[in-house]
Amino acid sequence: MGKCPGLYCGRVFFENQTWSDCGACPRGFRVDNSDSNSKCTECIQSPTSYDWLYLGFMSFLPLIMHWFFIDMAAKERSFTKEQVLLHVSALLEVVLSAIISVLVMEPLFSFNLYSCGVYKLSDWYTLFHNPAPDYKERLHCTQEAVYPLQTIVLVFYLLCLLLMMLVRPLLNRxxxxxxxxxxxxxxYFFPILTLLHAVAGGLIYYAFPYLSIVISMVSNxxxxxxxxxxxxxxxxKSSLLEMKNAVIIVGHWLILAxxxxxLRQHYALLALVPFPSIFYIITVKFTDPSEFRERDERNT
Incomplete structure (x- = not known):
């Protein structure tokens, strides 16, 4: 019988002691390339700590965007009770969606997850690795080789959207x-996040630590x-005494941390978390455009 062609084509072993033809493994299974028959084996390993951090990053993206647009809609300089209520509502929506997303994945109603693991970038893009033996008919072996890292994020975004539509209009009214x-x-941004995850999920998986640092520094x-x-x-003064500014700055620090x-480097690097804020405050007098305008006016 031999091995199946391609990286992700496998066979299912049935109870009647027969094998299926080469094709995509069922959801929650992944081909064992070390097996002589390319058997599809069930994924029962636990996600790594890096996998959990990736899921955490994908979870706080919609939360940050929720808070940003709530703040933009309010336009008040300081926090009001109404703003705080909507911010808390967005937080609860995201947290509840994340909890439900984990519970509905295998094993059901458990905070553990079964994972197939991630070994290389191509695991996220099995669509581009469907083989064509002898350049004839193409075998379609597209599957979720990184189960459940693709579907759980999509389920999470859907739940976030549903909970928002159930709760937020009543609070806004x-x-x-x-x-x-x-x-x-x-x-608008939930479909964009969904498309971004579907197209660039693998790239984000490997780059999210750096994205977190860049997002924090740029937004700061x-x-x-x-x-x-x-x-x-x-x-x-605004950083230390104004509650709204202090909360925003602490949020930037948490994202940077x-x-x-x-990055799984030495935790001593966490001491650098306040550095971008301190650096901006110290060097602002050298970069503020008003300083250059006043100098030009004096020279003329």
Whole structure:
């Protein structure tokens, strides 16, 4: 009988002691390339810590976007009770969706997951590895070789969307009518996140620690740059005394810390978490455009 062609084509061994033809393994199974018959074996190993960190990254992406658009819709400088309520609602929606997503995956109603593991980038893109033996008919062996890392994220996004549509309109009607624009934005960014995961999930899997660091540093700089008063004293005061700014900055630090932890380097690097904020505040006087404008006016 021999091995099946291609990297992901396998055979299923039936109870009547017969084998199936070469093809895609069932969901939750993966071909054992060390087996002489390319047997599809059930995935019963546990996700690695890196896999869990990846799932965590994919979970807090919609949460960050929810909070950003809620904040943009409110437009108040400081937190109000209505804003806090909507932020908490978004948090609970995401957390509950994440819990349900884990519970509905194998094994059912357990916080453990069965995983096939990730061994190389091509595991995420089995569509591009369907073999054509002797350049004749192509064997279609497309499958989720990284089970459950693809489907669980898609299920999570769907649950987030459903819970938001059930809860948020009622809260917006009662507490913050302007918050409906945040719901409309979510109706746009969830399909975008879904498409991004479907197309670039494998690339994100290997790059999310660096993406976390970049997102944190860029958003931190953007947050400070939107302040009207760019003096060191004003930036320090707003960072320490204004609750809303302090919460946003701490959020940036947590994302940066998450990226550092995901890199699995020495934990001493966590001491660098406040560095981007401190660096911006110290060097802002050298980069503030108003300083250059005032200098040009004096020279003219």
């Amino acid at each position: 009662k507490f913050l009518k302007a918050g409906k624009s945040a719901v409309y934005c979510a109706l 700089a953007c947050h400070y740059s939107m302040k009207i008063d760019q003096s060191m004293k004003s930036l320090l 998450y990226g550092i932890v995901s």
